[in-house]
Amino acid sequence: MKRPAWTQRKERSNRSLMRAMSWLSLRLGRRLSRIVLKPAAVYFLLFSPAACKASRDYLARALGRPAGWLDVLRHLTVFGSTIHDRIYLLNDRFDLFDLRVHGQPVMADTLAEGRGAFLIGAHLGSFEVIRAIGRTQPDLRVAITMYEENARRISEILASINPAAKPDVIALGQVDSMLKVREHLDAGSLIGILADRTLLGDARDSMRWLEFLGTPAAFPLGPLHMAAMLRRPVIFMTGLYRGGNRYDIHFEKLADFSQLERGERSAEVQAALARYVALLEK
Numbered sequence: 001m002k003r004p005a006w007t008q009r010k011e012r013s014n015r016s017l018m019r020a021m022s023w024l025s026l027r028l029g030r031r032l033s034r035i036v037l038k039p040a041a042v043y044f045l046l047f048s049p050a051a052c053k054a055s056r057d058y059l060a061r062a063l064g065r066p067a068g069w070l071d072v073l074r075h076l077t078v079f080g081s082t083i084h085d086r087i088y089l090l091n092d093r094f095d096l097f098d099l100r101v102h103g104q105p106v107m108a109d110t111l112a113e114g115r116g117a118f119l120i121g122a123h124l125g126s127f128e129v130i131r132a133i134g135r136t137q138p139d140l141r142v143a144i145t146m147y148e149e150n151a152r153r154i155s156e157i158l159a160s161i162n163p164a165a166k167p168d169v170i171a172l173g174q175v176d177s178m179l180k181v182r183e184h185l186d187a188g189s190l191i192g193i194l195a196d197r198t199l200l201g202d203a204r205d206s207m208r209w210l211e212f213l214g215t216p217a218a219f220p221l222g223p224l225h226m227a228a229m230l231r232r233p234v235i236f237m238t239g240l241y242r243g244g245n246r247y248d249i250h251f252e253k254l255a256d257f258s259q260l261e262r263g264e265r266s267a268e269v270q271a272a273l274a275r276y277v278a279l280l281e282k
Contacts, residue, residue, distance in 0.1 A: 019160040025087045030096050030245070037084060041076035045069065051076070061213035082126045082241050089128040090165040096245060099132050103251035107133065110233050110253075111140065116185030117233040119192045120223055120254060122280055127192065129239035129247050131165075141189040143168040145181065178226070185232055193223050195276060208270065210277045219277060224269045228257045234272060236279050252279055 025033040044051055055075045059067035088096050110117045119142065121127045133140060146169065168189075170180045181191055196219075206225075207218045227234045234254040239247050255272035257265075 015156050015160050018157055022087050022161045025084065026091065030085075030088060030093075034081070034084060037077055037080045040080050041073055044076050045073055058213075061215060078241060078243075085126060085241075086128050087161055089126070089131055090162045092131070094132050097129075097132075098244070098246040099129065099249060100246070101133070101249045101251075104133075106235060106251045106253050110235060111188070111190075113233075114188050115232065115258070116187070116189050116191065117235055118223065118227045119190045119235050119237050120195050120276065121192065121237050122195055124280070125238050125240040126247065127194075127237075127239065129249050130192070130237065132249070139188075141168075141184075141187070142192050143170055143181075143184040143189050145170045145172055145177075145191060145193045147172055178229075181226065182230055185230060190235075191232075193226075195223055196220060208273060210274065212277055213281060219273055221269055221273060224255070224272050224276075225265075227255070228260055228265050228269050231257045231260055233258060236276060254279075 052072050055072045056067045059071050059075060063071070085097070119130070130142060168184065170177060170184070170191075184191060206221045208221055209216045209218050211217075212219075224234065233256045236252040236254045237250065239249045241247055254275055255268065257268065260268055
């Protein structure tokens, strides 16, 4: 079976451009360098019809009304803001941001158990703001799971932004992927994964259709199945961009498969997925 179409879509970026943008942003400062965001958003509005259609479809459901081109432009600008902020977050410039953490005891209690946990996110806000938690949790270790090709691209991007920020990356779809995940968990690390990923890296993992923003949508069960097989806690995490320099970082306990019995696995995974979708809608 084919991998999801988005994994085969060509990226509109290159390492030289990222290096130049990072250099200028760090020297000009966040406020001044943000002037490029609006022109970049206009470019995608004019020359990326697929992205604009996806934006309109989503915004119509989220806003409860037809989305106009100004809504799409704002959507693209906000997305560009989170991408631009990665430069500062990956360079530990947390002083530039108003970071508000919600549910931090969930993270602290889970880390105190010392068995590691899965940290599940979504294509929503910024996953990089998790680095800010390292200021209050100095022993925090996170290994990121992603497709091998994406891992290569991310490594190139990080090398152009801040080589010292290179995270531990576990490539999905490999014969030893599960073993590497278990090793990191046993060492007390968090396993960061976006919920649309699968262990196999393709469409062979099971999916479940659930109501999402008024329309049925397909959600993979792979990440939750992985957590259930390894009997670890699962935390939902999102770093929502609120405009200006503010991010709201939310942690919610999604599931705890530590005491899971084999006969309960399917029902518990389904319940965890339903809770994930509800949190994502919220």
